[in-house]
Amino acid sequence: MNSFIPLSVPNLKGNELKYVTDAIESEWVSTAGRYVAEFEEKIAEYVNAKGAVSCQNGTSGLHISLLLAGITMDDAVFVPTLTFIAAVNPVKYIGASPIFMDCDDSLCMDPIKLEQYCREECVIEAGKLIDKVTHKHIKAIVIVHVFGNMADMVAIMEIATKYHLKVVEDATEAIGSYYISGRYVGKYAGTIGDFGVYSFNGNKIMTTGGGGMIISNDENCLKKAKHLTTQAKSDEVNFLHDEIGYNYRMTNIQAAIGLAQLEQLEGFIQTKEDNYLMYKSLFKNSRYKLLDVRNDIRSNRWFYALFCDDIKTRDGIIKYLSKKQIQTRPIWGLIHQQIPYVSEKAYRIEKAILYWERIVNIPCSTNLGIEEVERIVEQILNY
Numbered sequence: 001m002n003s004f005i006p007l008s009v010p011n012l013k014g015n016e017l018k019y020v021t022d023a024i025e026s027e028w029v030s031t032a033g034r035y036v037a038e039f040e041e042k043i044a045e046y047v048n049a050k051g052a053v054s055c056q057n058g059t060s061g062l063h064i065s066l067l068l069a070g071i072t073m074d075d076a077v078f079v080p081t082l083t084f085i086a087a088v089n090p091v092k093y094i095g096a097s098p099i100f101m102d103c104d105d106s107l108c109m110d111p112i113k114l115e116q117y118c119r120e121e122c123v124i125e126a127g128k129l130i131d132k133v134t135h136k137h138i139k140a141i142v143i144v145h146v147f148g149n150m151a152d153m154v155a156i157m158e159i160a161t162k163y164h165l166k167v168v169e170d171a172t173e174a175i176g177s178y179y180i181s182g183r184y185v186g187k188y189a190g191t192i193g194d195f196g197v198y199s200f201n202g203n204k205i206m207t208t209g210g211g212g213m214i215i216s217n218d219e220n221c222l223k224k225a226k227h228l229t230t231q232a233k234s235d236e237v238n239f240l241h242d243e244i245g246y247n248y249r250m251t252n253i254q255a256a257i258g259l260a261q262l263e264q265l266e267g268f269i270q271t272k273e274d275n276y277l278m279y280k281s282l283f284k285n286s287r288y289k290l291l292d293v294r295n296d297i298r299s300n301r302w303f304y305a306l307f308c309d310d311i312k313t314r315d316g317i318i319k320y321l322s323k324k325q326i327q328t329r330p331i332w333g334l335i336h337q338q339i340p341y342v343s344e345k346a347y348r349i350e351k352a353i354l355y356w357e358r359i360v361n362i363p364c365s366t367n368l369g370i371e372e373v374e375r376i377v378e379q380i381l382n383y
């Protein structure tokens, strides 16, 4: 009997236990402690950002970023429909309205349709982008760098400047991805827009069990992010609070794990790249196509997306592999079609439907060996 191959699991064979043991022995286990500050510094250094503020998870980081972008309940925000729902829910936490956008062949937001919406469906009044139908002020874009690929940030940032939009980069899947040519050469996912957010959930390329990080190059925003994630306490001694804050801080134990994971991140990315190339060569001349990333980036290769002929094949593969002890899954259900969002605006969603029908995600853990990749491909080709 072959052993079970999971889709994406943590790899904790570095200094995790050592640092966590140290945190526990020191009895600094909560939101204060040296690992939190050190992890924040090391992440900022790794992605060449001015600073980083840790938080409980990627979702809370996105919530705080939208608050810092000045989003209020009367505003609207551009979001992708082909993504994990956590990229969109924070818009609703604030009571604002999402406007769903299509993807392009990178699986990230299509800048052409985004620009078209701004130009044809909106007017600019006193420097504000106003939706002609809802009369809402559209203030920001949430850009998701899907599966470790990157969105077309040159086009997106030009649109953002032209239409006065803040940019929140949901880089929860893309830590370590960066541009290798063009205007943003050397720039990491999460450091190009106004805010960037990483996630250290268990299925991400590096994990803290659960955790997140907010990135910004603006000192004031970083200060504000720290303030909002620590209950907006303005007076430590007397417990005075100057606005509504949140208990969103990361703990020292999580940060201890994170620090050990960060030490291994480049190695994880190398393994993901090696396995990607292995998959790619084994699928050559088959009816399946392993999707690639933009050619102007170094990708962290977080998730592998296999493109099938049709939805029937996709579902068939998932079922067949499950019987063979191999875990795969379809790409996320489109957000604009989900119960909490069916009445929101969605604009010319076409490509997202195609990719939703055809993509199956295949195992991508950094623990994956060559024999396992061979076994997975063999079973898919057997199907």
Ligand SMILES: *Cc1c(COP(=O)(O)O)cnc(C)c1O
Residues within 6 Å of the ligand: 056, 057, 058, 059, 060, 083, 084, 086, 087, 144, 170, 172, 173, 199, 200, 201, 210, 211, 212
């Ligand atoms: C994982 C993920 C999140 C949320 O991160 P958590 O740490 O799980 O809250 C948000 N957006 C996308 C696209 C993700 O993949």
